Amino acid sequence: MQKKYQFPVIASDIVIFTVDKGILKTLLIQMKKQPFESFWAAPGGLVKVNESVDQAAARILSEKTGLEKVYLEQLYTFGEIDRDPFGRVVSVAYFALISKEGLSLKTTSEYKDVSWFDAKKLPKLAYDHQEIIAKAVACLKNKLEHSNIIYSLLPKEFTLSELQKIYEIILSKKFDKRNFRKKILSLHMLKKLSKKQTGQANRPAMLYSFVHTSPQQVKVI
Amino acid sequence: MQKKYQFPVIASDIVIFTVDKGILKTLLIQMKKQPFESFWAAPGGLVKVNESVDQAAARILSEKTGLEKVYLEQLYTFGEIDRDPFGRVVSVAYFALISKEGLSLKTTSEYKDVSWFDAKKLPKLAYDHQEIIAKAVACLKNKLEHSNIIYSLLPKEFTLSELQKIYEIILSKKFDKRNFRKKILSLHMLKKLSKKQTGQANRPAMLYSFVHTSPQQVKVI
DNA sequence: CCAAAAGTGTTATGACTACACCCATGA
DNA sequence: TCATGGGTGTAGTCATAACACTTTTGG
Numbered sequence: 001m002q003k004k005y006q007f008p009v010i011a012s013d014i015v016i017f018t019v020d021k022g023i024l025k026t027l028l029i030q031m032k033k034q035p036f037e038s039f040w041a042a043p044g045g046l047v048k049v050n051e052s053v054d055q056a057a058a059r060i061l062s063e064k065t066g067l068e069k070v071y072l073e074q075l076y077t078f079g080e081i082d083r084d085p086f087g088r089v090v091s092v093a094y095f096a097l098i099s100k101e102g103l104s105l106k107t108t109s110e111y112k113d114v115s116w117f118d119a120k121k122l123p124k125l126a127y128d129h130q131e132i133i134a135k136a137v138a139c140l141k142n143k144l145e146h147s148n149i150i151y152s153l154l155p156k157e158f159t160l161s162e163l164q165k166i167y168e169i170i171l172s173k174k175f176d177k178r179n180f181r182k183k184i185l186s187l188h189m190l191k192k193l194s195k196k197q198t199g200q201a202n203r204p205a206m207l208y209s210f211v212h213t214s215p216q217q218v219k220v221i
Numbered sequence: 222m223q224k225k226y227q228f229p230v231i232a233s234d235i236v237i238f239t240v241d242k243g244i245l246k247t248l249l250i251q252m253k254k255q256p257f258e259s260f261w262a263a264p265g266g267l268v269k270v271n272e273s274v275d276q277a278a279a280r281i282l283s284e285k286t287g288l289e290k291v292y293l294e295q296l297y298t299f300g301e302i303d304r305d306p307f308g309r310v311v312s313v314a315y316f317a318l319i320s321k322e323g324l325s326l327k328t329t330s331e332y333k334d335v336s337w338f339d340a341k342k343l344p345k346l347a348y349d350h351q352e353i354i355a356k357a358v359a360c361l362k363n364k365l366e367h368s369n370i371i372y373s374l375l376p377k378e379f380t381l382s383e384l385q386k387i388y389e390i391i392l393s394k395k396f397d398k399r400n401f402r403k404k405i406l407s408l409h410m411l412k413k414l415s416k417k418q419t420g421q422a423n424r425p426a427m428l429y430s431f432v433h434t435s436p437q438q439v440k441v442i
Numbered sequence: 443c444c445a446a447a448a449g450t451g452t453t454a455t456g457a458c459t460a461c462a463c464c465c466a467t468g469a
Numbered sequence: 470t471c472a473t474g475g476g477t478g479t480a481g482t483c484a485t486a487a488c489a490c491t492t493t494t495g496g
Binding site: 006007008009010047049050051052053054056074076077079080081088090092 | 227228229230231268270271272273274275277295297298300301302309311313
């Protein structure tokens with residue numbers, strides 16, 4: 001088993017993030033095989049010879065969530081010799097951001113279970129996935145401060161309070177409402193729609209949307 | 222030749238930087254084999270089954286420069302299908318920073334030549350090495366602004382003007398001498414030595430050294 | 443004494459922080 | 470009319486940017 005592969009093999013693992021009920025969550029699958037039986041792990045798979053590593057990551061993401069065209073970025077490559085007891089596997093890790101709206105999880109027979117976990121309270125993880133997810137969370141925080149990618153965690157139309165709440169959840173930090181609005185509006189990333197929120201028992205908020213829904217470098221917070 | 226490998230193979234390429242004579246330089250090797258005969262490339266090699274990817278990068282660096290214990294950081298993994306005409310090779314790229322002091326290059330028979338090039342005026346490069354080096358330069362600029370790793374490009378003792386010059390060369394930007402000194406000294410990264418420069422036809426400068434010569438996150442410039 | 447780089451302070455401007463009250467709606 | 474979150478401005482502080490002359494040395 002130790003020498004299953006004569007050369008290192010390339011896999012890809014995907015840390016999938018969403019924000020749901022005020023919590024940053026990540027999608028994990030529960031394993032069946034020893035020595036990681038019942039341990040959880042980020043979804044992953046081998047890179048095939050006829051697909052690029054990016055394509056492999058997108059395929060794995062699509063297999064687990066059914067989603068195409070979501071934000072997907074390479075994170076880091078994990079290449080320690082003993083990271084996988086089944087053989088010599090180098091993993092090119094990615095992270096994905098999705099807006100959780102009526103997303104159905106595909107539990108295949110390959111795994112015991114699939115579920116969302118609070119990214120800050122993880123269960124026992126297989127392989128070096130503890131390290132991978134920690135790095136993904138750190139990278140996500142950093143990206144949120146230096147780019148506009150938060151758009152991929154929000155619905156098309158949203159209020160400034162919803163936007164602020166997502167920054168606060170991920171960065172574990174509170175912002176002053178007035179200062180936050182001043183800052184975020186000065187960046188011209190958002191356009192104000194001529195619509196208001198409906199159906200809640202208080203003053204309805206103005207809705208906004210992103211001017212660009214493609215990744216851009218911006219000093220945000 | 223196209224199907225030399227049945228699975229993707231893992232290689233590592235190292236972009237080695239130094240600053241010499243006021244220029245940011247990178248070490249390239251000149252290839253012998255078709256279709257890249259006489260093209261230049263960043264040094265690289267396959268990752269062996271009994272070494273980690275980090276170890277492979279350090280080994281390749283050491284084989285080309287004879288140096289151990291230099292600053293070496295993973296950059297990005299390049300995994301396009303057709304990036305290497307010899308077969309399916311995924312490359313985990315690294316970049317290294319060295320202080321060029323009496324460094325002897327090992328030209329092996331494997332290559333036509335080994336030489337330093339201005340990182341902003343590169344010759345025809347093999348594979349996707351144009352892209353790899355461009356990404357390495359961008360990453361280096363970013364790192365210089367957010368960490369103390371510039372220590373690895375300087376000798377143990379240096380003047381503030383030498384330090385400023387390295388920032389200016391890499392960031393392609395001039396700084397005001399007074400503001401630069403105020404800023405850099407306020408970070409407490411440097412200690413003033415009780416020595417002065419000797420042997421030049423002008424007022425001798427005070428020498429400084431770094432307090433820490435290990436990578437640290439700092440907002441520098 | 444001349445050439446060359448070292449060293450040094452002040453002022454103006456822009457960015458960030460802290461902070462409290464009135465508004466619009468549904469129940 | 471009450472509860473709930475929406476929406477708004479100002480003043481103080483801090484970091485950054487602009488700017489020019491004197492000092493020390495070797496030749």
